[in-house]
Amino acid sequence: MVLWVSMPPRSIFLRLIVIATVSLLLFACSSLGYYAHVAHGQSELVLHRRAVAKVISDPATDPKLVARLELAQQARRYASQQLGLPDNRSYTSYVDLHRPYVVWNVFVTPPYSVAPLQHCFLIAGCVAYRGYFEEAKAKREAARWQGQGDDVWVGGVPAYSTLGWFSDPVLSSMLRWDDDELAGTIFHELAHQLIYVKDDSAFNESFAGFVQAEGLRAWRQSRGLPPSEARHQAMDDGFTRMALDLRDRLQTLYSSGVTAAAMAEGKQHEIEAFRERYRQWRERDWPNEHRYDAWVAAPINNARLLPFGLYDRWQPAFAVIFRQAQNNWSAFYGRVRELGRMPQAEREKTLQSLLNTVAQGDGAGG
16 A cells, blocks of 8 residues: 555656555554554455445445446456456445545654564565554654654555455445556456465565556457557656665665764755755756645655555566566466575576676566
């Protein structure tokens, strides 16, 4: 699940959607109180879901909601029939949350580190956030860490996956954006149900992100629609590179061995320098686009930079694997499962090698 203090540009928001994890199922290293909270939150979703077919056939249902749910069901069928994703009851029910997000996540880093505080769970493994079904609880948790001097970031997310342990519903929070984002979310979350590697968020999210992007491309083509607007993607990619550059600069500063006072001063200097680079970049290349202005103007800290790069790090490598599989989804998933069974160091070495072929202009690979 992702976290945004203020509403982010929609395409970046969707790309950063991550899994709620089975912290919603098993508490492992968590406290009993947290387990009770997430168990209650998940049970509320189960209790309040309605079959999509019944919602659509109900004369009292708003026609706009009917249209969105019909599209969701078309995307759901396409996911299983054409993309080879799980064919189960997920996304065949609907829950009206009566709130903007289903969960709020808390990300935490030390004040002079870009490494996240990890939270570990029995099945999902370790992840870089902790999710709460109530915004107030998330904010209290964030305040606790902030009171200890850490950097924190809290934000709401519209969807998550229980990795197939429950039949995940279509949520009202998923219907706030356009058709592409709704279909893409369903593809993304079903991909998590298909393949999930414990303790490797970058692998899991890059895989699901690739399935989302490639699945959406095929979905649009099947509906006779033109390719998605590439301009917005180009701006998103450019901004992500700038955010990653800031993170790298901060990491270099924190590992330099200077005093805490010098790190504090250098941290603020780097953040202000980033804002100036952004201003010049936007005025030069994107003079009529203001989608990131509010993000840049808001307070920036280590925790707020965590999602950038993590959730799409290996996507180009998965694109190479897909082409090597001759665009065959079954063969592609087989190769991804092979990677998932490797030790993490070996897996990352293999993925990096694939990235190198992209950088060398040989992404088709052999």
